[in-house]
Structure formats: structure tokens, C-alpha cells
Amino acid sequence: MQEKILILDFGSQYTQLIARRVRELNVYCEIYPFNHYPALDASVKGVILSGSPFSVRDEKAPQPDLSSIKGKLPLLGVCYGAQYLAHYFGGEVKASNKREYGRANLSFVDNSCPLFKNISQHSQVWMSHGDTIEVLPSHYTVVASTSDVENAAYRIEGEETFGIQFHPEVYHSTEGTALLKNFVVDICGCKQDWTPDSFIETTVAELKEKIGEDRVILGLSGGVDSTVAAMLLHRAIGKNLTCIFVDNGLLRKNEFSDVLENYKELGLNVIGVDAGDLFLSRLAGIEDPEKKRKIIGATFVDVFDEESRKVKDAKWLGQGTIYPDVIESSSVNGPSQTIKSHHNVGGLPDYMKLKVVEPLRLLFKDEVRRVGKSLGLADKFLKRHPFPGPGLAIRILGEITKEKVRLLQEADHIYITMLQEEGLYDKVWQAGTILLPIKSVGVMGDERTYESVVALRAVESTDGMTADWCHLPYEFLAKVSNKIINNVRGINRVVYDISSKPPATIEWE
Template identity: 70%
Template sequence: MQEKIIILDFGSQYTQLIARRVRELNVYCEIHPFNHLPEFDDSVKGVIFSGSPYSVRQEDAPQIDLSLFHGKFPLLGVCYGAQYIAQHSGGEVVPSKIREYGRANLHYIDHNNPLFNKVGNLSQVWMSHGDTISSVPANFEIIASTDSVKVAAYHITGSQTYCIQFHPEVTHSTDGKQLLENFLTTICGCKQDWTPDAFIDTTIAGLREKLGNDLVVLGLSGGVDSSVAAVLLHQAIGKNLHCIFVDNGLLRKDEFEQVLDSYKHMGLNVRGIKASDRFLGALAGLTDPEQKRKAIGRVFIEVFDDAAHEVQNVKWLGQGTIYPDVIESVSVKGPSATIKSHHNVGGLPDFMKLKVVEPLNTLFKDEVRRVGKALGLDDTLLGRHPFPGPGLAIRILGDITPEKVAILQEADAIYINNLKSSGWYDKVWQAGAIFLPVHSVGVMGDERTYENVVCLRAVSSVDGMTADWSHLPYELLAKISNEIINNVKGINRVVYDISSKPPATIEWE
């Protein structure tokens, strides 16, 4: 049985980061909303309470029954978690006289306490709270303080409950990883045996048991997630996996042929379907981003369903859904407001009558890449930038026409090829060209032009949840701009997007 840590989410922006840090220490963990508790069986080695945007003093603050955990599991409370446990144990939480945000240093550390083993004197930590613990009960021992926060960390005597009023998961907390490792190994007794190889072995064994001799159909996109999911399923059930790769007419230049060729060397049973006319026909005249996404989703399901019916007795649909998709669809307050429709989360139409199998739905994107590497997938595939499911349709603002798609494919190819030849492709998380719904005046030779504008977008990120614009060299941008304008008929101006996420999203639609 795979040992695990349960992280209970009280709504903090940092909850996913806690999970990532735990997994970097080769310990499996799961995030669950505080109000949707999972089953706590013998595999659970410890529990972490996250922070929260709420104050424990608010009437509508998240509440949880501490008797379910205290004394039964090792428990680490972080910020809100620490304040909640203190307040509900007889301590006092009050508004901070000075709002405590940013860097601080631990002026006092109890090095005899296992939580602070190997944590250095004056260790830098990251504070982010408007309340503070002013007093604790007699059976609470203070194990760390800063110059302005006396109860920076405490331990409930005679128990395995530890709490901190700072964030160990952020890189600004210089010994945060050490503190988490102390909790996971010394206090919880975790073996740190959750590795890509271990994940592969247990997942393949689980898929064989779950699927037996059933047939599975999976839609490939050419991206990392669907490719790794396909290889895992292929290793589990072999030729019982039928892969379908649909050309929706909105792929990058020559991508359909290139992707099919790359899959030939992987031993997968893949069928390519050209359906660009159906997709472009459904998109004709649509300008609203959500309408475009839904039209593409509807036609994809129709095309995919037609192909799936040609496989007799198929029972399962394979998907490359990853963990952030799952987390975001079951949030603390229910599903969050729709920013944009997601291609995996949301279920299948009733007429498909297929059960869903998602081999990667416990992994973050970087973990998917590590598993792919352990499976032997080619670096060029593993290093591919994310590409939106609706393809270039959401990189063409406004209505979609075959002419606009062709122009954008050419501009995008020049952009991406230059990023690769200059060594910048692997330095950015995602890049692409966007076709803007404006014309601008230009001069070519002695003639006045009035043509289209494309915008170049490149961002740096770890997991796509947040992103900053990439600082590409001016010389490289100039070279790309010149090549696009000189070689792509219909474009006379190139601009560069310097927006971060948030407030902007990575894609424009």
C-alpha cells in the first residue's frame, strides 16, 4: 500500500506548492478540501493543514473537528492551520499590530525539537498573515520565534502536533525543505520511496488489474500528457489500446505528419484522421472564445466517436488529465468560476457510454515529464511546449478562416524555429504567435500596405498556474520580426506581449 500524506486545503494560494514540495521529497501526497475529507486508512502517515485567505476570527471561517486528527496522526499546521489549532485549544489569536508579510528570520530555534533538526540559526522564513498567535495553552511549547512574532512555531507537548506561522513551501524560506523533510521522515516515518520508477510499476500493475482484456481508445494530441498516458496504457495492455490523432486543421505547420511519425517509433497503435473541413465549417462566423471552444469540443467528440465506433467492443476512454485539472474542478468552495472551458474535466456526453481511465490524474506537469523520461520517451517530445486543445482557433482573435490559419501557421513556424535555433525554446515554458483582429498601415518598397498584425507570446513558468513574460533578446525579436514580415504575405507588423499571469492568462482566449 502506497504511504501518503493528506493535505487539507483551507483555500490557500500556496496549497499546491506544499504538495509539490512534499513530492519533491519522494513522498506521495493528496490535496483534499477541508470540507470533503477522504478516507483515512493505514496508508496515511500524516496530515498537513494549509493556510487560508480567512481569519480564524471570522464567523464564516473554515471549521474542522480537530479530534479526528490530534493524537491520531502526526499533524503540521501552516499559518491558518497553526492559528486554528491554537485558538481551538484555548490559545488566543489577535490581529497583528504590524501586518506580517515577507521575509523574516528565526532569532530563536529549539534545535532539540525534531521539526527544526538541521535548520540554521537566523534561518530566513516567509511570513504571510494578518493575524498572530498572542498566547498559547500551558501544554504548548514555543519552538521558534522571530524578532516580532514570539510564536513563530509551537509543539503540543506529548503529541505529534507541530505548527508554524510561516510558509516552508516557498523558496524564500531557506530551510523550508529541510523542515518539511524533518516532518515527513523523522515525525511521520515516511520512507521517501515514491519515485517515477515506483509510480510506473504500481500504475501499470493497477491498469492491468482494472482493465483486464478490455479495449481502450485514447485521443492523442502530440503533447506530453497524452503521450505519457498512452505509453503507460500500452505497457499495461499492449494492442488493446487504440490511439486516435485528429487533425482539426488548427495544428501548427506540418504538425499532423510530424506527430504521427514520432509515434511510429514508440510502438503505439495509432490512427490519424484528417477532419479540418468539419472543424473549420463549425467555426465559421464564430467570434466568442467560449463558443469557439465549445464548437471545437463538440466536433472533436463527434469525430472521435465515429472513429471509436470502428473499434469493436471498446469499453474505456483513456485521457491525459493531470492533477491540477482535478484539484481545480473540486475546490474548497466548489468549482471556481469558469475562466475557460477545460478539454478534460467536465465529463463525457451520455451517448459515448465509455468509462474513463486517467493514468496521470495524480501527477503535476513536471512529474509527468519525469515519468515520461523514466519510460524512455524522446526528449524532443518531453520538452514540447504546452499547446491548447482548441489549437490555433484561440490564437486567432475573432472569426476563423482557412486564410488566417495558414498565415498564422507560417508566422508561428518562423517564431518557434528561431527559438529552437537560438537555444531559447527550452528556456521558456510556452510560446506562440497570436493573430490580432486589427490591420495596420505599413510601407513595403514604395507601396503603402494595410495588413494584419501578429503578437508574439513567450512565458516562463513551472506549472502554468502562474507565469511571467520571457525576456527574449532584442536581437532575436528583431530577427523573428523581419523574417515574418518578409516571408509571410498578409502580415506587416509584429508586436511582443509583456503581460504576466495573473492578471493576464497565457493564451489570449
């Protein structure tokens, strides 16, 4: 039984970051909404309560049922979690009249408290809250303070329950990882044995048991997620896996043939399906990005349904869904706001008789790459930039036509090829070109032009939950712009996107 930490989500923007930090310690954890978590068993070694945009003083503030947790399992409240444990158990939380946002330094640390073992006396932490704990319940003890926040951290006497009013998961809390390690390893007793190799061993065994001798169809995209999912399934069930790679007419230039060629060396049984005309016909006249995603998702299902009928006794549909897809598509009474729908999350319609298997559903993107490396996959699979499931459909703003797809494919091919040639591709997490729904005036020779505009996008990230724009060299951007304008008839202007996530998303739609 895999030991784990549960993280109860109250809607904080940092909840996923807590999970990533815990997993970096080789300790498995799962995120659940505060009001919808599974029954606890022996595998659960401890619980972390996240922060929240709510105040505990709000009328509709989240109130978890902690009766099976508090005092029975190690418990760490972070920010809102800490304030909840104080407010609802006899303390007082009030709006703060002091600065409690941004960097701060601890002025007092009780190193005898196991949570603060080996934490420096003036350790830098990151505050992000408008309320503060004014009065602690009688059996709570202060274990850390800042010059402005007396009750920056506490423990409950007689329990392995702790609260901190700062965020250990963010980069600015310089010893935050050490504090989390104190909690999950020393206090919760986790063995730190959740590694890529252990994940592969456990997952392959689970897939064998779950699937048995059944046949599985997997949708390949050419990206790292579906490739790693395919290799895990291949290791578990071998020839009973049939992979289908669909050309939806919205792939990058030459991608259909290039990807099929790459897959030959992996020993996978891959069928290529050219369904571009079907996708483009269904997308004709559609401008709304959510409608595009839903049409593409429904069309994928239709194509897989048709192809599955050709595979005798197929019972399962394998998908490369990863954790950020699941998190971003969930919304339970407000804690996690739905940002956009994902075509590979949420199951299948009743008429399609395939069950879904998602080997990577609980992994972040960087974890998928580490698992792929342990599986022996080459860099050309592992270092491929993420590419959206709906493809170029969400990089063509507005209505989609064959001519717009051609324009974008040509411009994007130049951009990606030049990134590779200049040694910049591996320094970027994701790059792509966006065709804007506007035209601009230009001059070519003695002629006035009125043609399309493309935006170049390049971001740095680890899992797509947050991202910063890349500071690509001006000289490189100038060369790309010149090459696109000189070689792609129909484009006369190139711009560069310098927005980070948040507030912007990585894709434009």
C-alpha cells in the first residue's frame, strides 16, 4: 500500500505547489477538495490544510469536517488552514492592521518543536493573508514569530497538529522545503520511497491486474504524456495495446508523418488515422474557444469509437491525462475554479462502450518526464514541448479555415526550427505561434500590404500551472520575424507575447 499525504484544498493558488514540494521529497500526496476527501486508511500518514482566498470570518467560509483527522493524524494547517484551526477551536482571528503580505523574517523560532528542527532563527518566509491570529486557544503554543506577527506558527499540546501563517511551498520561503520535510518525514514518518522506478513498478502491476487480458486502445498525440502512458501500458499488456494517432488537421507541419516514423522504434502497434477534413468541417464557422474545444473533444470520441470497432474485443481507452488537467477541470463548490475544459478529462459518452484507463492521472508534467526517462525513452520524446490537445485550433483566434491552418503551420515551423537551430529549444518549456484575428498594414517593395499578424509565445515552467515568459534574445526574435515575413505570404507582422501565467494563460484560447 502506497503511503501518502492528503492535501485538503480550500482554493488557494498555491495548493498545487504544496503537492509538488511534497513530491520532490519522494513522498506521494494527493489533493482533494476540503469537503470531498476519501475515507482515511492506513496509507494516509498525515494531512495538510491549504490556504484559501476566503477569510475564516466570512459567512460562507469553508468548514471541513476534521473529526477523523485532528488529534488522530499529524496535521499541518497552512495560512487559512492555520487560521481555521485557531478560529474554530477557541481562538480569535481578526483583520490585520499590519503588513502580512510578501517577504518576512522569523524573529523567534522554537527549534525544540519538531516542525522547526534545524530552521534558522531569522529564516525568510512568505506571507500572503489579510487576517491574523490575534488570540490562540489555551492549549496552543507559539513556536515561531515575526516582528509583525506574533502567532506566525503554533503547535497544539498533546497532538501532532501544527499551524503556520506563512507559505512554505513558495520559493521565497527559503527553508520551506526543510520545514515540509520535517513534517512529512520526521513527524508523519513517510519513508521517501516514491520514485519514478517505484511508480513504474506499482503502476505496471496495477494495470496488469485492472486490465487483465483485455485489449486497450490509446490515443497517441506525439507528446510526452501520451507516449509515456503508451509505454507503461505496453510494459503491462504488450500486444494487447493498439495505439491510434489521429491527424485532426490541426497538427504542426509534417507532424503526422514525423511522429509515426518516431514511434516505429518503440515497438508499439500504431495506426495512423487521417481525419483532418472531418475536424475542420465540424469547426467551420465556430469562433468561441470553449465550443472549439468541445467540438474537438466530441470528434476525437467519434473517431476513436469508429476505430475501436475495428479492434476486436477492445474494452479500454487509454489516455495521457495528467494531474494539472484534472485540477484545472475540477470545480467543487468553489475551491478550485474551472479555468478551461480539457477534452481528455471527464469520461466518455454512454454510447461508447470503452472504459477509461489513465496511467498518468496523478502526475505533474515534470514527473511524467522523469518516469519516461526511467522507462528508457529518448530525449526526442521526453524533451518535446507540450502541445495542446486541440492543436492549432486554439492558436487560430476566431474561425478556422484550411488557409489559416496553412499560414500558421508555415510560420510555426520556422519559429520552432530556428529555436532548435539556435540551441534555444531545450531552454524553453513551451513555444508556439498564434494567428491573430486581425490584419495590419505593411509595405513590401513599393506595394502596400494588408495581411495577417502572428504572435510568438515562449514560456518557462515546470508543470504548466504557472509560467513566465522567456527572455529570448532580441537578435533571435528579429531573425525569426524577418524569416516568417519573407517566406510566408499572407503574414506581414510578427509580435512577441510577454505575459506570464497568472494572470494570462499559456495558450491564448
